[in-house]
Amino acid sequence: MAQPMWRRLTVRRLTIWLSLGLVCVTALFALALLRGIDRQIADVTQTYAVRNSARELTHALSQAESSQRGYLLTQNRQFLELFDEAMTTVADRRSQLLALTADDPQQAARLDGILGELSGKLAEMERTVELATSQREDEALSLTETGMGARLMAEVSRTLEAFITDEDAKLVQRNDEIDRYRHGLVVALMAALAAAAVLGYALLTRTQRQVSALAERHSGLVTQNEALEALVAERTRDIEEARAHAEHERQRVEALLQDTNHRIGNSLATVSSLLALQVMRSRSEEVRQALEAARLRVHAVASAHRRLRLSDDLETACASDFLQPVLDDIAATQTDDGRITLSGDIAPVLMSSRDATTLGILVSELVTNSLKHAFPDGRRGAIRVRLFAGADDVAMLAVSDDGVGMPDGPPDEGGLGSVVIKQLAGQFGGAPDYQPVAGGGLCVVIAMPGLGQARTVAAAME
Secondary structure, eight states: OHHHHHHHHHHHHHHHHHHHHHHHHHHHHHHHHHHHHHHHHHHHHHHHHHHHHHHHHHHHHHHHHHHHHHHHHHOOHHHHHHHHHHHHHHHHHHHHHHHHTTTOHHHHHHHHHHHHHHHHHHHHHHHHHHHHHTTOHHHHHHHHHTSHHHHHHHHHHHHHHHHHHHHHHHHHHHHHHHHHHHHHHHHHHHHHHHHHHHHHHHHHHHHHHHHHHHHHHHHHHHHHHHHHHHHHHHHHHHHHHHHHHHHHHHHHHHHHHHHHHHHHHHHHHHHHHHHHHHHHHOOOHHHHHHHHHHHHHHHHHHHHHHHOOBOTTSSEEEHHHHHHHHHHHHHHHHSTTTTEEEEEEEOOBEEEHHHHHHHHHHHHHHHHHHHHHSSOTTOOEEEEEEEEEOGGGEEEEEEEEOSOOOTTSSOOTTSHHHHHHHHHHHHTTOOEEEEEOTTSOEEEEEEEEEEEEOOBHHHHHO
């Protein structure tokens, strides 16, 4: 199957090349024929010009001889004028013949012989007219009666007629050559047309096949494109379904995590309530204080869990989203009906959910210590909590109050609150720095490099 197709293609290509070659050869042959025809036409034109000049020379010579005889017989000056005009025409036609035959040596040599005889006849006629003009008519008539002039005229006429006959033969020959060239040109044109027809048919057939092949390829591409579009649409639907399923699962996991944190917070709140009941039933002041401190810490942990809100990635939380609610819970339960004002300036710092819970407990412990020690005897005041980015974008926590401060020097590091604060701060790679406030009060500053760079929500989104 492949070999016959290959043979057909080879034959088709060979036919195209042969047709193209034949067109080119025919075109060259036609150009050569056209040049030959142009050359023959130029020769015919030249021959016509020589023949006509020779014929006009014969007529002018006959006119000169007739005018000469008329003048000799009648002595009429009009014949003399006609003779002069005829002689002028003869001289012009002789010069014209010399110019026309200058490029043909053979023809020029023959013409020189004719013109030599012509010069003798012209000299004889001029001599006769000169004698007649000089009142020597007898001598002129005797010269005429010798018959020499008639013989010269007959010889010149005979040679001129032979010359004209030869030129007529040349015209016939060249006309025949032109006909042959014309027939050859017609044959060449017909061959060129036939070759062009074959070439056109071959090219048309090839073009039709190529167009058909292109149409089939286009149809195949359209079919493949439709199949690809259907596949892409199917894959897109699968991706959308998978994305919707993933989003549903994420929301479910988020709801479970939030519910878990809320349940832990509620459970810890229940423990806090139980501790509060135990405080109320206990009679020992020392036990009551210990139980109350434990209750407050459990309540802080419960508040941190209840207020924790995870981001979309379910791994991080924004400090401003959960610390401010924790502060609100503390203000609602421990500020003694607004005696102490609690405010927060919390930057939207991103952190892990574990660090967020620990940070909430640390803030609750610091605020609780300020409430317990900074405002004795019903003293009013304010507590301010700040979370911000310090040098090198390290997260900084500052809890300040305008209470009684620390008159007795550094805090007791053996106290439970100080131990808890120190341990919680250590989890972030920092330590509490107790700084007195001008005018009274205390500020506890904790650098937390363990949180990494304090990235805000906007920076994380960028």
